[in-house]
Structures are given as C-alpha cells and as structure tokens.
Amino acid sequence: MESKLILYLTRGSPACRSVLQLCRILDLNVELKNVNFQAKEQKSETFSKLNPLKEVPVLVDGDFILSESRAILAYLVNSKKPNSPLYPFDPKRRAIIDQRLYYDATVLFLSHSSIVRSVIYDGAKDVTDQQRINILSVLENLNYFLSQSKYFASNEDITIADISILSSVITIYECGHDLEAFPYLSKWFHSLENLPGFQENQEHTRDFAKFFKKKMGRAMFEKKQKL
Secondary structure (H helix, E strand, C coil): CCCCEEEEECCCCHHHHHHHHHHHHCCCCEEEEECCCCCCHHHCHHHHHHCCCCCCCEEEECCEEEECHHHHHHHHHHHHCCCCCCCCCCHHHHHHHHHHHHHHHHHHHHHHHHHHHHHHCCCCCCCCHHHHHHHHHHHHHHHHHHHHCCCCCCCCCCCHHHHHHHHHHHHHHHCCECCCCCHHHHHHHHHCCCCCCHHHHHHHHHHHHHHHHHHHCCCCCCCCECC
16 A cells, blocks of 8 residues: 655745645645744754755655655655656656756755845845846756757757756746846746646735735835846
C-alpha cells in the first residue's frame, strides 16, 4: 500500500508553491500542513525534527523525509511517474533540466528573495538600484533561454524546470514587474495558464504580494511597469 504524502509548506513561498503545483499536475493525494512562520512554528520541536534547517517545503513520504523544493520535484517525478517527460531518464535531457534548476536556485530565486528578506527582516522600504539591476538581468537571461526553445529545457515538453521557475516568475510579476519587454518569457508565462495548479499558484502569490505591500508600504515594483 502506497504511503500518503504530507507536504509542510507556507503558501507565500515560491519554493512551496512549485512543489504544490507539481502535486496538482501529477494528481497526487497529498495532505497539506501549513507552517506559520509569523508564529515561528518552523522553530518548534516537532518541525525541527523534520528539518533541522527549519525551512519549507518538507515532504514526508512514509518514513522518508525530504527538504529543498527542487530535490522534492525530482523525487516526486522519479518515484510517482518515472521517466515522465517532466524529468526523463535521458542523461542529456536531464542535464539541461538540472542546469535550469540550478540557475533558478542560485540566481533567479535569490534575485527576488533578497528583496523580500530585506523588507521583512531588515525593515527596508525600497528596492535598491542593484536589486533592480539583478532582476532585470535575470529576466533577460530567462528570455534568452526561451528564445532557444519553447520551454526552459525542451522544445516539446514542460519539465520540472518550468514548474520551479514559474513560481519565481509569478512572484516577480504579481509584485508589479512587467514582462512585455521580454517577449519569449511573456509568451511562455501565458502558455502555462491552463496548467493544473496555475490559478492556485497565482492566487497564493497575489496574497503574498498584498502582504509584502503592507510590509513595505508599496508594491515591490510599480504595478505592471517596466524597470
């Protein structure tokens, strides 16, 4: 009998939303457990046993526990739908997916999470020029990737690279950054609107954008205007 999946998450997190959306795409039966960071539930003894780093998302699959969203994305496909086009066995195709995931983790995600952290934890009330430059550079790179193929790691199939990157792009977009200056990125973004879990992802992002605006005193970027 297959064990029931449990996903610990906070819906304001792009990383959590990407895992949740993959669960919707794979039509998985998953129990969702919200971790309230404002109440410091991530520091509780119970959660710390699941993830000593005190971060979300965390996936529990029977007696197996895994953190880090991109690792979870790969695990879910490998274990629930092996050799799916989402994360195929072919080493070259998988290498491109991994490359895009690493770019997401080390460049794209940091470009906007650094702004969020500075506002929520340091009380910043504006986006610095360097942070704006970083966002612009990242969007230009994403647009370039998509000028080479329909999706981030394939010309035919959506992969977990698209799902992971999507949550970051939705965050940047819903926090006010225009995508029209990046035609390939904009086309890709709107092409995924009918993907299972997209609307849920976007709704949770809009809730986060409202929370962030309240903290900062205004939107991260001027609403839907170019930098």
